[in-house]
Amino acid sequence: MEVDKGKGEAEETRKVAEADRDTVTLKSSDGKLFEVSKEAAARLSTVLAGMIAGGSIDDNGTDLKQIGSEALENVVDYCNKHANSIPSAALISSSISFNTAPFKEPEEWERKFVDRLSHDALFDLVEAANFLGMERLLDVTCHKISEMMKGKSPDQIREVFNIKNDYTKEELEEIRQELAWAFYDD
Amino acid sequence: MLAMGSEEWELYPSCIGSQVIEYRPISEDSDDDWNGDVAVSLDAVLPDDLLEKVLSFLPVASIIRSGSVCKRWHEIVHAQRQTWSKMVPQKPWYFMFTCSEEAVSGFAYDPSLRKWYGFDFPCIEKSNWSTSSSGGLVCLMDSENRRRIMVCNPITKDWKRLLDAPGGKTADFYSALAFSVDRNSHQYTVAVARSNQDPSEYYQWEFTIHLYESITGSWVTPFTGVLLGWRGGDECVICDGVLYYLVYSTGVPVNNNEHCHCLVMYNLVARPNHTSLMSMAIPVPCALTCGRLMNLNERLVLVGGIGKQDRPGIIKGIGIWELHNKEWCEVARMPHKFFQGFGEFDDVFASCGADDLIYIQSYGSPALLTFEINQKLWKWSAKSPVSKRFPLQLFTGFSFEPRLDIAS
Numbered sequence: 304m305e306v307d308k309g310k311g312e313a314e315e316t317r318k319v320a321e322a323d324r325d326t327v328t329l330k331s332s333d334g335k336l337f338e339v340s341k342e343a344a345a346r347l348s349t350v351l352a353g354m355i356a357g358g359s360i361d362d363n364g365t366d367l368k369q370i371g372s373e374a375l376e377n378v379v380d381y382c383n384k385h386a387n388s389i390p391s392a393a394l395i396s397s398s399i400s401f402n403t404a405p406f407k408e409p410e411e412w413e414r415k416f417v418d419r420l421s422h423d424a425l426f427d428l429v430e431a432a433n434f435l436g437m438e439r440l441l442d443v444t445c446h447k448i449s450e451m452m453k454g455k456s457p458d459q460i461r462e463v464f465n466i467k468n469d470y471t472k473e474e475l476e477e478i479r480q481e482l483a484w485a486f487y488d489d
Numbered sequence: 490m491l492a493m494g495s496e497e498w499e500l501y502p503s504c505i506g507s508q509v510i511e512y513r514p515i516s517e518d519s520d521d522d523w524n525g526d527v528a529v530s531l532d533a534v535l536p537d538d539l540l541e542k543v544l545s546f547l548p549v550a551s552i553i554r555s556g557s558v559c560k561r562w563h564e565i566v567h568a569q570r571q572t573w574s575k576m577v578p579q580k581p582w583y584f585m586f587t588c589s590e591e592a593v594s595g596f597a598y599d600p601s602l603r604k605w606y607g608f609d610f611p612c613i614e615k616s617n618w619s620t621s622s623s624g625g626l627v628c629l630m631d632s633e634n635r636r637r638i639m640v641c642n643p644i645t646k647d648w649k650r651l652l653d654a655p656g657g658k659t660a661d662f663y664s665a666l667a668f669s670v671d672r673n674s675h676q677y678t679v680a681v682a683r684s685n686q687d688p689s690e691y692y693q694w695e696f697t698i699h700l701y702e703s704i705t706g707s708w709v710t711p712f713t714g715v716l717l718g719w720r721g722g723d724e725c726v727i728c729d730g731v732l733y734y735l736v737y738s739t740g741v742p743v744n745n746n747e748h749c750h751c752l753v754m755y756n757l758v759a760r761p762n763h764t765s766l767m768s769m770a771i772p773v774p775c776a777l778t779c780g781r782l783m784n785l786n787e788r789l790v791l792v793g794g795i796g797k798q799d800r801p802g803i804i805k806g807i808g809i810w811e812l813h814n815k816e817w818c819e820v821a822r823m824p825h826k827f828f829q830g831f832g833e834f835d836d837v838f839a840s841c842g843a844d845d846l847i848y849i850q851s852y853g854s855p856a857l858l859t860f861e862i863n864q865k866l867w868k869w870s871a872k873s874p875v876s877k878r879f880p881l882q883l884f885t886g887f888s889f890e891p892r893l894d895i896a897s
Binding site: 450464 | 530546606
C-alpha cells in the first residue's frame with residue numbers, strides 16, 4: 304500500500320512537472336529539435352493543440368515527419384514571435400478561431416516575417432501551416448503569395464511561379480474573348 | 490474592348506487640375522522583392538484548396554485574369570466553390586452609363602485597381618430601370634413593366650427573371666425597389682414598395698409592400714396601407730432586416746423649415762399587417778434633393794443635396810448622414826472644392842454605395858467622386874472613359890459588389 308501510494312505520488316509529481324513545462328519540443332523530418340512555447344503552439348495550431356491535450360507530446364521531441372527543419376524552424380519562430388507580439392489580455396480570448404473570423408490584414412511583424420523568405424521556404428511554410436492546422440499562418444503565407452501575383456499579367460505569373468501554360472493559342476483566345484473586359488491590357 | 494489603365498489618367502477631372510487629390514496608380518508591372526529562385530513550381534506545390542485561398546486575396550479582376558494562367562487555375566476560378574465566399578471583401582464597383590433610349594452600355598469602375606472596364610452589364614435594357622445591389626447581386630426592375638424583375642451577378646453574368654411581381658400594371662405611380670442578400674445562406678429578399686394615388690382623394694395614396702424571398706421563390710404582400718398627405722417615391726433600401734423608404738409631402742410646405750421628406754420604416758422580420766408608418770416616421774435632416782438611401786455594412790446612410798434656404802431646389806452642397814437610434818448624425822459634407830470639381834453641378838446627381846464606399850456622380854458629367862466613410866476620405870475616381878459628346882447628355886450609374894461566389 305505504502306509503496307503504491309509513493310509511486311502514485313511520484314507519478315503525479317512527474318505529470319505536474321510535465322504540465323508545468325511551458326515549452327514543447329518538436330522534431331523535424333531530418334531529426335532537428337525545436338522548442339516552442341506550449342501556449343502559443345496550442346493556440347496557433349489545431350494539430351499541436353490536439354496533441355498537447357491528448358498527451359501525445361514527447362519530451363524527447365515530438366516527431367513531425369512531414370515537416371523539414373527549415374520549415375519547422377519558421378513555424379517555431381512564428382509561434383514564438385506571435386507569443387511575444389500580443390498583449391497578455393488577448394491570451395484570455397485565445398480560443399477564438401481564426402477559421403471563422405474574417406481575414407485580418409497581416410500585421411507589420413507578420414509581413415516582415417514572410418517577406419524575408421525565399422519562394423521555396425514560403426511554399427514549404429504554407430504546406431507546414433496547412434499540415435499543422437495553423438489557420439493564421441496559412442492566411443499570412445497565402446496572402447504573401449497573392450501579393451506576389453498582384454498586378455501581374457498571366458504571362459508574368461507563369462514566369463514568377465514557374466507554371467506551364469497548357470493552353471493552346473485558340474483556347475486562350477476563347478477565354479480572353481469571353482471575359483474581354485478583364486484582359487484589357489494584355 | 491475599350492478600357493483605361495489608371496496610368497493614362499493621372500489627373501482628373503482635367504478642368505480642375507489643382508484640386509485633384511494626388512494618388513499613386515497601382516502599377517501593373519511593379520517588381521516584387523521575391524528572392525529569385527524559380528525552380529519550384531507553385532502549381533506543383535499548392536493543392537486546389539490552398540490555391541483558392543491564395544487567389545481569394547486578390548481583387549476580382551485579378552482572380553478572373555489568373556484563370557488564363559493554366560487549365561487547372563481556370564477550373565478553380567470558375568468552379569464557384571464555397572471558398573470564394575471567404576474571398577476578402579471586395580470594394581464595390583460603379584457601373585456608369587449614358588441616359589438614353591439606346592441599349593445600355595457603359596463602363597465599370599474598379600476602385601481596387603483604379604481601372605475602368607468596358608463592361609456588358611447583363612439584363613439591363615433601358616437606362617431608366619430601377620436597380621438595387623447587395624452581396625454581389627444586382628436586382629433590376631423594368632421601368633415600363635414594373636412587374637418584371639431580374640436578378641443578376643454582373644461578374645459571372647449569371648441571371649434570372651423572377652416570377653412577376655404583384656401590382657405594377659398602371660403607369661402613373663411610384664415603385665421603389667430594394668434588395669438584400671444574406672451573406673451566409675446566399676438567399677435574398679426583394680422588396681417592391683408601390684405607392685398609388687387614390688383616384689377620388691387627391692391627398693390619399695395607397696401604399697403596398699410586396700416581398701419576394703428566393704428561398705420560397707414566391708411573392709407575398711405583407712402590408713397595405715394609406716398615406717395621407719404623403720406619397721411614396723422610388724427610393725428604398727433594406728438594412729438590417731428593416732425596409733427604409735423615403736416618402737414625400739404632397740401638401741405645400743407652410744414654411745421653409747418644414748421638412749418635405751420623411752423616412753418610414755417597416756420591419757421585414759416581424760412584418761406587422763397593421764402599423765402606422767407615419768407615426769414612426771423620421772424627418773430628413775434638412776431640405777433635401779436627390780435623397781438616396783444606402784446600406785453600408787448594415788448602417789443606414791442617407792446622401793442628399795442640401796437646398797439653399799430661400800430656394801430649396803438649388804443645392805449648395807451635398808451631405809451624408811447616418812441614422813443612429815432614430816436620429817440623423819451628420820457624417821460629412823462634400824468639401825467645396827470637390828463640389829466645384831463636378832463643374833456645372835446639375836442639381837441632380839446619383840449616389841449609391843456599399844461596404845464603406847459611397848459613389849457620387851452628377852447627371853451632367855461623367856466625373857465620379859468616392860467617399861470612404863470609415864476614413865472620411867474624398868477621392869476622385871481614375872478618369873472615366875465615358876465622354877460627354879453633347880451638352881445635354883446625361884449620365885448615371887449604380888454600384889455593385891464584384892463577387893464570384895454567388896448566383897441568382
